Amino acid sequence: MLSKADLEEILQVARRGGDFAEIFIEDKRSTKIGCEDRKIERVITGHEQGAGIRVIRGENTAYGYTNVLKKEELLKLAERVGKAARENPVETIPLVRRESPVKLPVKRRPEEEGIEEKAELVKAAEEAARSVDDKLVRQVTVGYGDVTQRVTIANTDGVYVEDERIRSRLSVNAVAAEGQVIQTGYESAGGTQGLEFFDEEKPVDLGRRAARRALLMLNARRAPAGRMPVVLAGEAGGTMIHEACGHGLEADLAQKGLSVYANRQGEQVASELVTVVDDGTLQGKFGTLRFDDEGNPAQRTVLIEGGILRGYMYDRITASREGAGLTGNGRRESFQHRPIPRMTNTYLAPGDASPDEIIRETRAGLLVRRMGGGQVNTTNGDFVFEVTEGYLIQDGEATVPVRGATLTGNGPEVLKQIDMIGRDFGFSIGICGKDGQGVPVSDAQPTIRIPELIVGGILEEGDCDDRG
Amino acid sequence: MIEVEKLNERDLVAAAVEDAKRYGADLADAFFSQNHELVIEVRNGEVENLKVARESGIGIRLIKEGRLGFAYTSDLGLDSIRETVRAALANARIGSPDLNNVFPAPPEAYPEMELEDRRLQEVPLEEKIRLAQEIEKSGRGYDSRVRITEQASYQESQYHVTIANSLGILASYRGSLCGGYASLVAGDDGDQQTGFGLYFTRKFDELDPEAIGREATFKAVRMLGARRLETRRTAVVFDPYVVTNFLGLIASALSADAVQKGRSLFAGKVGQKVAAEGVTVIDDGTIPKGLMSSPFDGEGVPSQRTFLIKKGTLRGFLHNSYTAARDGVPSTGNAARSSYKSPPEVGTTNFYLAPGEKDPQDIIKNTESGLYLTEVMGMHTANPVSGDFSVGAAGIWIERGELTTPVRGMVIAGNILELLENIDLIGKDLRFFIGTGAPTIRVAGLTVSGQ
Numbered sequence: 047m048l049s050k051a052d053l054e055e056i057l058q059v060a061r062r063g064g065d066f067a068e069i070f071i072e073d074k075r076s077t078k079i080g081c082e083d084r085k086i087e088r089v090i091t092g093h094e095q096g097a098g099i100r101v102i103r104g105e106n107t108a109y110g111y112t113n114v115l116k117k118e119e120l121l122k123l124a125e126r127v128g129k130a131a132r133e134n135p136v137e138t139i140p141l142v143r144r145e146s147p148v149k150l151p152v153k154r155r156p157e158e159e160g161i162e163e164k165a166e167l168v169k170a171a172e173e174a175a176r177s178v179d180d181k182l183v184r185q186v187t188v189g190y191g192d193v194t195q196r197v198t199i200a201n202t203d204g205v206y207v208e209d210e211r212i213r214s215r216l217s218v219n220a221v222a223a224e225g226q227v228i229q230t231g232y233e234s235a236g237g238t239q240g241l242e243f244f245d246e247e248k249p250v251d252l253g254r255r256a257a258r259r260a261l262l263m264l265n266a267r268r269a270p271a272g273r274m275p276v277v278l279a280g281e282a283g284g285t286m287i288h289e290a291c292g293h294g295l296e297a298d299l300a301q302k303g304l305s306v307y308a309n310r311q312g313e314q315v316a317s318e319l320v321t322v323v324d325d326g327t328l329q330g331k332f333g334t335l336r337f338d339d340e341g342n343p344a345q346r347t348v349l350i351e352g353g354i355l356r357g358y359m360y361d362r363i364t365a366s367r368e369g370a371g372l373t374g375n376g377r378r379e380s381f382q383h384r385p386i387p388r389m390t391n392t393y394l395a396p397g398d399a400s401p402d403e404i405i406r407e408t409r410a411g412l413l414v415r416r417m418g419g420g421q422v423n424t425t426n427g428d429f430v431f432e433v434t435e436g437y438l439i440q441d442g443e444a445t446v447p448v449r450g451a452t453l454t455g456n457g458p459e460v461l462k463q464i465d466m467i468g469r470d471f472g473f474s475i476g477i478c479g480k481d482g483q484g485v486p487v488s489d490a491q492p493t494i495r496i497p498e499l500i501v502g503g504i505l506e507e508g509d510c511d512d513r514g
Numbered sequence: 515m516i517e518v519e520k521l522n523e524r525d526l527v528a529a530a531v532e533d534a535k536r537y538g539a540d541l542a543d544a545f546f547s548q549n550h551e552l553v554i555e556v557r558n559g560e561v562e563n564l565k566v567a568r569e570s571g572i573g574i575r576l577i578k579e580g581r582l583g584f585a586y587t588s589d590l591g592l593d594s595i596r597e598t599v600r601a602a603l604a605n606a607r608i609g610s611p612d613l614n615n616v617f618p619a620p621p622e623a624y625p626e627m628e629l630e631d632r633r634l635q636e637v638p639l640e641e642k643i644r645l646a647q648e649i650e651k652s653g654r655g656y657d658s659r660v661r662i663t664e665q666a667s668y669q670e671s672q673y674h675v676t677i678a679n680s681l682g683i684l685a686s687y688r689g690s691l692c693g694g695y696a697s698l699v700a701g702d703d704g705d706q707q708t709g710f711g712l713y714f715t716r717k718f719d720e721l722d723p724e725a726i727g728r729e730a731t732f733k734a735v736r737m738l739g740a741r742r743l744e745t746r747r748t749a750v751v752f753d754p755y756v757v758t759n760f761l762g763l764i765a766s767a768l769s770a771d772a773v774q775k776g777r778s779l780f781a782g783k784v785g786q787k788v789a790a791e792g793v794t795v796i797d798d799g800t801i802p803k804g805l806m807s808s809p810f811d812g813e814g815v816p817s818q819r820t821f822l823i824k825k826g827t828l829r830g831f832l833h834n835s836y837t838a839a840r841d842g843v844p845s846t847g848n849a850a851r852s853s854y855k856s857p858p859e860v861g862t863t864n865f866y867l868a869p870g871e872k873d874p875q876d877i878i879k880n881t882e883s884g885l886y887l888t889e890v891m892g893m894h895t896a897n898p899v900s901g902d903f904s905v906g907a908a909g910i911w912i913e914r915g916e917l918t919t920p921v922r923g924m925v926i927a928g929n930i931l932e933l934l935e936n937i938d939l940i941g942k943d944l945r946f947f948i949g950t951g952a953p954t955i956r957v958a959g960l961t962v963s964g965q
Binding site for chain 2: 079082083084085086087088089090091092093094095096105106107108109110111112113114123126127161162165184185221223227228229230271272302303304382384418419420421423425426428429430431432449450451452454455456500501502
């Protein structure tokens with residue numbers, strides 16, 4: 047075990063090579079259970095530990111990691127990571143422990159619960175999905191995962207943080223088939239809690255919802271192609287806001303000029319109805335943190351307020367580069383990665399309209415009740431995401447389900463266009479990938495209307511394009 | 515107390531297998547992997563990020579009464595290994611019993627391969643930094659409209675794998691990879707476009723930094739001024755990189771695991787025509803220069819070459835020991851482990867669409883009008899079961915056999931089986947992007963949604 051004094055010594059060696067040195071020590075225990083084809087096939091438990099040392103000198107970062115947690119090994123690593131620069135005589139930096147006001151109580155700690163308990167959750171979800179329609183539901187895949195991550199973060203500013211992050215999640219993928227048509231339905235839920243999380247988010251409900259969606263999509267028509275109004279229901283979750291706007295407000299991308307939102311603080315970048323917030327302190331959500339992975343307290347950050355760009359999400363390097371305050375968004379996947387600005391829980395704030403009214407006021411278009419994955423090109427703002435549950439809107443009513451639709455558009459254009467915002471609110475969770483690092487996030491939004499978006503469907507041979 | 519450092523990897527995996535047997539496993543295997551990594555990222559001539567890393571660990575898999583359990587640890591002390599064995603046994607208690615849970619017996623021999631470039635250890639860091647700087651410099655010097663370096667990097671990895679199982683397999687190999695990557699942003703009149711260049715190889719001396727930088731610039735600049743097209747059905751010429759994106763989708767459907775679980779669009783189609791005549795898809799873990807080549811797979815089965823689709827006809831699927839036992843066929847050596855942390859799944863090695871005879875330039879020349887597709891977005895949203903895809907698309911419009919204006923912000927939708935059937939031209943320009951390779955192809959008709 048490494049003492050505070052050991053860490054001070056290691057930091058002192060590393061700091062010789064730069065202006066700032068940091069050590070991030072991680073001990074992670076995880077469980078994964080996979081069920082498919084009515085069988086529990088994958089039961090995996092893992093224990094991983096390691097440390098990453100970061101040395102910053104001016105604009106340059108050196109990073110090294112090892113999974114040998116011995117003082118001598120870490121001193122060697124500190125020397126190697128720090129040696130890029132000239133000798134900088136430094137004094138020992140006393141480390142002062144930080145505490146967080148954010149309480150994340152965990153009642154049933156994953157590592158103290160038996161593997162059988164967890165397997166029961168998986169079985170319950172699988173059986174519930176099958177029972178929706180035993181004939182048409184052909185395959186059900188259930189994945190359970192929990193992580194207990196203990197971290198120690200210390201740096202030459204004197205920051206010392208010991209933290210523990212516990213997360214649990216469950217996902218269900220149901221495949222339904224009838225004749226030649228095969229469709230899938232996916233549901234997932236996760237939070238910064240232990241097994242008590244599943245008292246609220248019942249595995250049975252997740253299983254049923256996934257199966258029902260797959261069945262619904264069996265009878266769906268192919269989505270229309272072209273430009274049309276799109277209503278995104280609150281229950282669709284916040285993928286859109288995450289992709290269309292969140293990434294572009296991460297300070298590293300903005301500072302490199304790789305974001306359409308670069309240098310636009312104080313400007314109107316969205317419709318007046320639009321307020322976007324990143325909040326790492328929301329109780330129990332999948333992206334919630336006490337401290338980010340640089341040891342800075344998580345916080346609520348208003349990114350866009352009434353359409354005006356207020357700020358960006360920062361890590362230490364990007365904040366100091368422009369003299370901005372830290373926002374607690376310096377996150378990393380593990381000790382194998384340096385921290386970079388990342389979202390936590392990001393949402394588009396609710397408005398006044400009732401979700402029904404938004405649909406009623408739309409003559410023709412597409413209603414999206416569930417979104418799948420998405421991707422954004424932050425340089426130009428173009429995004430794409432898939433619709434996993436969609437309906438045609440005809441004369442102000444949601445009618446037939448449609449499948450195979452993809453929405454594509456441009457983030458800034460869409461944010462300017464939004465003309466109705468509902469008072470409902472729905473969350474979705476995911477592991478967001480950036481620069482090869484995945485971190486848990488959640489996204490949320492109310493029901494919104496975008497007057498014009500491109501829907502990519504399939505144009506059958508001989509169809510005429512009445513919009514062209 | 516015995517210090518870990520005194521045990522070599524072979525002793526370590528053998529000790530893990532012995533422990534597993536002693537604690538009551540019927541069969542066990544242990545997989546050790548170690549990776550040394552170096553990444554140098556350069557921006558504006560300076561090293562912005564430098565990463566040195568060392569990681570190792572062991573994964574223990576065992577079968578007890580037909581039930582499978584797996585656990586891993588990065589702590590290579592003997593106590594930790596014992597704890598990991600016990601965790602794997604506990605996990606096996608809840609696994610469903612399955613007679614097809616089997617491990618391979620030792621083969622007669624493994625293919626001989628030279629996977630390691632020892633020069634990587636001799637080349638000084640400064641030279642590798644210079645290489646990364648050269649990538650950026652050549653890219654930015656190639657066209658003045660390139661304004662931002664998103665990334666210019668040199669990367670290398672030196673790895674070591676050792677495996678043992680209770681049936682007598684004990685084998686190991688060492689390998690290395692190195693390469694360069696550039697992602698550059700060109701700007702003009704408020705418009706910004708990104709392009710990338712990349713090249714990975716086993717031999718340090720084969721790296722050409724200038725080519726990597728120039729490719730990124732070429733790709734970024736050619737997209738400047740892109741506009742949206744009107745929705746239409748048209749011929750689409752796919753550049754090799756885009757084809758490899760689609761191959762990823764095909765690869766997952768060609769895994770026997772997907773077939774057995776009813777989530778493959780190729781299920782029940784062996785011997786049938788599933789693609790145009792010219793289409794041949796191969797997985798080959800023995801290609802001498804292949805970056806995913808290795809003497810054996812994640813279970814210790816020798817690597818081999820497997821025809822999956824030959825001249826348009828589906829020939830078979832990729833197997834590991836489990837799926838092979840379930841189908842009563844031999845394993846194809848496709849048990850893939852991404853690291854010690856994962857049990858062997860079915861995965862590809864060097865997976866590619868075999869080249870045809872056409873010059874890629876001629877494919878464009880022979881296209882009266884259509885889209886030259888250079889970028890797709892959101893490929894991971896495609897449905898591997900139904901084969902339906904609907905992805906963001908960008909490229910260059912072809913008019914009378916010539917590349918004309920760049921286009922972006924569109925969606926291409928269709929079905930992967932229809933796409934395979936409608937491939938009417940295949941180029942001779944096979945190019946690998948790490949483990950997946952493809953030439954230029956043309957697909958007769960696809961819906962492109964735009965305005």
